[in-house]
Amino acid sequence: MGARRSVRAFSDEPVPFELIEAAIRAAATAPSGANLQPWTFAAVGDAATKRRIRQAAEAEEKLNYEQRMPEEWLEALEPFGTDWHKPFLETAPWLIVVFRQDYGLAGESRRKHYYVQESVGIATGLLLAALQMAGLATLVHTPSPMGFLAEILERPKNEKAFLLIPVGYPAEGAEVPAIGKKPLQDVLVVR
Numbered sequence: 001m002g003a004r005r006s007v008r009a010f011s012d013e014p015v016p017f018e019l020i021e022a023a024i025r026a027a028a029t030a031p032s033g034a035n036l037q038p039w040t041f042a043a044v045g046d047a048a049t050k051r052r053i054r055q056a057a058e059a060e061e062k063l064n065y066e067q068r069m070p071e072e073w074l075e076a077l078e079p080f081g082t083d084w085h086k087p088f089l090e091t092a093p094w095l096i097v098v099f100r101q102d103y104g105l106a107g108e109s110r111r112k113h114y115y116v117q118e119s120v121g122i123a124t125g126l127l128l129a130a131l132q133m134a135g136l137a138t139l140v141h142t143p144s145p146m147g148f149l150a151e152i153l154e155r156p157k158n159e160k161a162f163l164l165i166p167v168g169y170p171a172e173g174a175e176v177p178a179i180g181k182k183p184l185q186d187v188l189v190v191r
Contacts, residue, residue: 033114
C-alpha cells in the first residue's frame, strides 16, 4: 500500500471493466452502520458522460481557484501544481463516483441510515486498496460543490456525491510530487 500515489496524468489505455467491477465488489464488503451499506458506486466509461463531468467540474473548480479558495489553501496546493483544468476526467478510462446514501428509500418512505460518512469512508478506502492491488492508478478528486454529479448520473434524491475517482494506468512519464508521509511514531500511539 505504500506504493499507492495520486496520479493526475492517465494513459488512455483501456482498463477491463472486470477490474473495476472486482474493486467495487471488494469495496461493497465494507462494514457499515447497522449493515445498511449506504453507498452507490457509479462506474463511468462513456466518453460523452466523462466530458459532461469534466465540463461541470472545471466550471466549479475555476470558481474555487479564482474566487472561493483562501490564499492559505492555494499555497497548500502549490506543491502539487494543480489548477482548475482537469483533463484527467476525460483521459482516465474510468471514473468511479462514490455516492453516500444519506437515507434509504423504499418508494417515498425514508429509512434512517447510521454512520453514513464513516461507512462510506471505509468502503472508499477498500476501493482504493483494491484498485491499487489490481495495478491501477487513482486520484481522489473532490470538486466542490459536487451536486452536478448526481444530476449528470441521474441519481435519486437521497444520494450525494462523496468522491470522484479517476481510474486507469498512469501515462508514460507521469510525474507525481515528491512527498512523504508522516513517520509511524507520529501517527501511532501505544498504551
